[in-house]
Amino acid sequence: MTLTLAPDTAPRQTAAPAHAAPGASVGEELSERQREVLDAVLKLMVAEGDGFSVAAVARAASCSKETLYKWFGDRDGLLTATVRWQASKVRMPKLPEDRLTGESLEAALTGFAASWLTVITGDLSIALNRAAVAHAGSGKSRLGEIVLTNGPFAMKRRIEPLLEAGRAAGLLDFADVTDAFRSFFGLVVADTQIRLLLGEDSHPDQAEIGNLSAQAVTKFLRLYGRG
Amino acid sequence: MTLTLAPDTAPRQTAAPAHAAPGASVGEELSERQREVLDAVLKLMVAEGDGFSVAAVARAASCSKETLYKWFGDRDGLLTATVRWQASKVRMPKLPEDRLTGESLEAALTGFAASWLTVITGDLSIALNRAAVAHAGSGKSRLGEIVLTNGPFAMKRRIEPLLEAGRAAGLLDFADVTDAFRSFFGLVVADTQIRLLLGEDSHPDQAEIGNLSAQAVTKFLRLYGRG
DNA sequence: GATGTACCGTACCGTACGGTACTGCGTCAA
DNA sequence: TTGACGCAGTACCGTACGGTACGGTACATC
Numbered sequence: 001m002t003l004t005l006a007p008d009t010a011p012r013q014t015a016a017p018a019h020a021a022p023g024a025s026v027g028e029e030l031s032e033r034q035r036e037v038l039d040a041v042l043k044l045m046v047a048e049g050d051g052f053s054v055a056a057v058a059r060a061a062s063c064s065k066e067t068l069y070k071w072f073g074d075r076d077g078l079l080t081a082t083v084r085w086q087a088s089k090v091r092m093p094k095l096p097e098d099r100l101t102g103e104s105l106e107a108a109l110t111g112f113a114a115s116w117l118t119v120i121t122g123d124l125s126i127a128l129n130r131a132a133v134a135h136a137g138s139g140k141s142r143l144g145e146i147v148l149t150n151g152p153f154a155m156k157r158r159i160e161p162l163l164e165a166g167r168a169a170g171l172l173d174f175a176d177v178t179d180a181f182r183s184f185f186g187l188v189v190a191d192t193q194i195r196l197l198l199g200e201d202s203h204p205d206q207a208e209i210g211n212l213s214a215q216a217v218t219k220f221l222r223l224y225g226r227g
Numbered sequence: 228m229t230l231t232l233a234p235d236t237a238p239r240q241t242a243a244p245a246h247a248a249p250g251a252s253v254g255e256e257l258s259e260r261q262r263e264v265l266d267a268v269l270k271l272m273v274a275e276g277d278g279f280s281v282a283a284v285a286r287a288a289s290c291s292k293e294t295l296y297k298w299f300g301d302r303d304g305l306l307t308a309t310v311r312w313q314a315s316k317v318r319m320p321k322l323p324e325d326r327l328t329g330e331s332l333e334a335a336l337t338g339f340a341a342s343w344l345t346v347i348t349g350d351l352s353i354a355l356n357r358a359a360v361a362h363a364g365s366g367k368s369r370l371g372e373i374v375l376t377n378g379p380f381a382m383k384r385r386i387e388p389l390l391e392a393g394r395a396a397g398l399l400d401f402a403d404v405t406d407a408f409r410s411f412f413g414l415v416v417a418d419t420q421i422r423l424l425l426g427e428d429s430h431p432d433q434a435e436i437g438n439l440s441a442q443a444v445t446k447f448l449r450l451y452g453r454g
Numbered sequence: 455g456a457t458g459t460a461c462c463g464t465a466c467c468g469t470a471c472g473g474t475a476c477t478g479c480g481t482c483a484a
Numbered sequence: 485t486t487g488a489c490g491c492a493g494t495a496c497c498g499t500a501c502g503g504t505a506c507g508g509t510a511c512a513t514c
Contacts (some may be wrong), residue, residue: 033461049364053501064462069503127364129425134361136426137276137354144426151425152418183446186413191379194420198356198378199363199371219410223446260491280471291492296473 030085034071037061038085041078046123050079050131076141083128083143087150090119092158100169102225106217108162113188113213116155120193121203129197156181173226180224187216257312261298264288265312268305273350277306277358303368310355310370314377317346319385327396329452333444335389340415340440343382347420348430356424383408400453407451414443 030038040061044052054075058065072078093111096104119125129147136144163180166172174180192212195202204212257265267288271279281302285292299305320338323331346352356374363371390407393399401407419439422429431439 049361049366051365054503055501058463062462064464065502066463066504066506067461070461075502129421130360130364133357133424134276134364136424137357137361138278139276144424148422148425148427152422179442182417183414186415186417186443187410188413189418189421190409190413191416194356194416195375195379197360197363197371197424198375200375215406216413219450222450281473282471285492289492291494292472293474293476293493294491297491302472 030081033063034081035085037063037068037071038082041082042086042124042127045082045127045131049127050134054078079131079135079143080141080146083132083146086124086128087146090150092154095158095162095165100165100171102171105162105166105169105171106221109184109217109220110213112155112159112162113184113216114209116188117192117204117209117212118206120151120189121196121209126196129193133197152185155185159184171226172224174224183223184216184220187219188213190216257308260290261308262312264290264295264298265309268309269313269351269354272309272354272358276354277361281305306358306362306370307368307373310359310373310377313351313355314373317377319381322385322389322392327392327398329398332389332393332396332398333448336411336444336447337440339382339386339389340411340443341436343415344419344431344436344439345433347378347416348423348436353423356420360424379412382412386411398453399451401451410450411443411447414446415440417443 037057041057044056044060048056054065054068057078058068068078072081093108093115096108098104120129129151132143132147135141160177160181163172163174163177163184167174167177172180192204264284268284271283271287275283281292281295284305285295295305299308320335320342323335325331347356356378359370359374362368387404387408390399390401390404390411394401394404399407419431
């Protein structure tokens with residue numbers, strides 16, 4: 001039996017529930033060949049935005065259009081599967097497991113910041129976010145929702161426990177964890193993402209990202225650190 | 228003689244220089260009828276993203292396609308003129324003119340923050356930013372550049388003098404004004420804009436914007452305030 | 455070897471859209 | 485009154501694209 005991500009009987013629905021965690025099992029449901037195809041789509045998106053035709057995908061992936069339609073239902077299904085596939089590949093740094101200290105908290109926050117900046121300044125993330133933003137505009141398609149879930153929301157879900165742990169350990173002081181997250185996000189990302197999305201090509205390298213992260217965390221700790 | 232924004236001899240170039248200030252004189256070069264047409268385009272963009280057809284514009288504005296092409300050259304010229312036209316309408320709060328005090332600086336910063344949040348959470352701004360982001364992806368067209376110039380860059384140009392003045396008055400303390408601006412932008416905007424662009428429909432009302440602005444400025448002053 | 459299946463390559467179809475050309479009408483100036 | 489002109493309305497053209505159909509091939513299973 002063929003694995004069909006968007007069968008005719010329920011076109012827009014994949015096997016994964018709507019608000020599932022970062023698409024952990026998406027990769028499992030795809031054959032090797034299908035993953036190759038989706039990687040080809042990712043390349044195309046980086047190269048040309050989401051303006052490419054399905055024929056171009058078939059050409060780039062050396063497969064037939066008919067197969068694409070059988071596997072993914074329609075163009076939107078193809079894009080959706082691609083975004084999910086990419087989302088399933090992103091990994092975040094893990095939290096410190098033993099008792100938090102000032103140093104380990106700062107290191108963990110800096111790690112998150114650097115990791116996040118690395119992701120959002122990457123060509124792939126920029127291309128996918130552009131596509132998602134564009135599709136969020138014209139209704140029709142849940143790309144925006146998916147990117148939102150696996151982007152800002154995923155970051156929030158990952159960081160808030162760290163902040164709470166910091167507070168529990170007497171290292172941080174805040175009343176509202178959402179507010180603290182907002183500040184963290186703002187200090188880290190600032191205008192970087194919107195500028196890149198709008199086409200400015202000032203990609204920071206790893207050294208700059210290191211600096212930006214350290215500075216952002218320093219400021220965050222000056223605002224929310226205890227003592 | 229007809230006012231042609233994109234004459235055949237130089238299709239992509241308007242009368243205004245490429246990196247002109249926020250399009251101050253754009254409105255001057257447009258006839259009343261042309262402004263009506265562009266306002267119709269703005270409405271369409273809010274309603275449908277930038278997926279509308281030129282025929283739809285003609286229908287919505289009760290004018291002929293031929294006129295649209297004569298005035299604006301091509302679809303891109305129409306979009307560009309629309310973005311410029313909207314940019315020329317945005318006004319920022321003015322700087323305090325007499326000697327800065329702690330109170331007037333805080334008020335000015337809060338005013339800027341609230342004004343900026345009001346703009347970027349507006350349907351119009353969201354629609355235009357979406358279009359600009361999408362076009363920045365597929366090369367071809369300078370929408371991204373224009374929005375960048377009239378968005379983040381314009382804000383930076385307006386705020387940095389205020390920050391410098393605050394430092395000169397002994398109210399602020401920072402080494403790098405760009406860094407200070409980055410923090411200000413981040414604390415004010417945080418994840419608000421990207422979430423809206425990705426389709427989340429949690430538009431803050433004026434009261435919330437007031438709160439967010441005040442909190443952002445409080446944090447900013449805790450980071451950069453003197454005394 | 456026969457049958458079925460998965461897939462590639464490609465031809466094909468309908469449509470929607472960007473862009474152009476033509477027609478007719480109202481306005482204004484000579 | 486007449487002609488020029490700007491523009492609305494619409495018909496038209498070429499093309500590109502989403503989606504489908506079909507022929508051909510490799511491989512597996514019996």
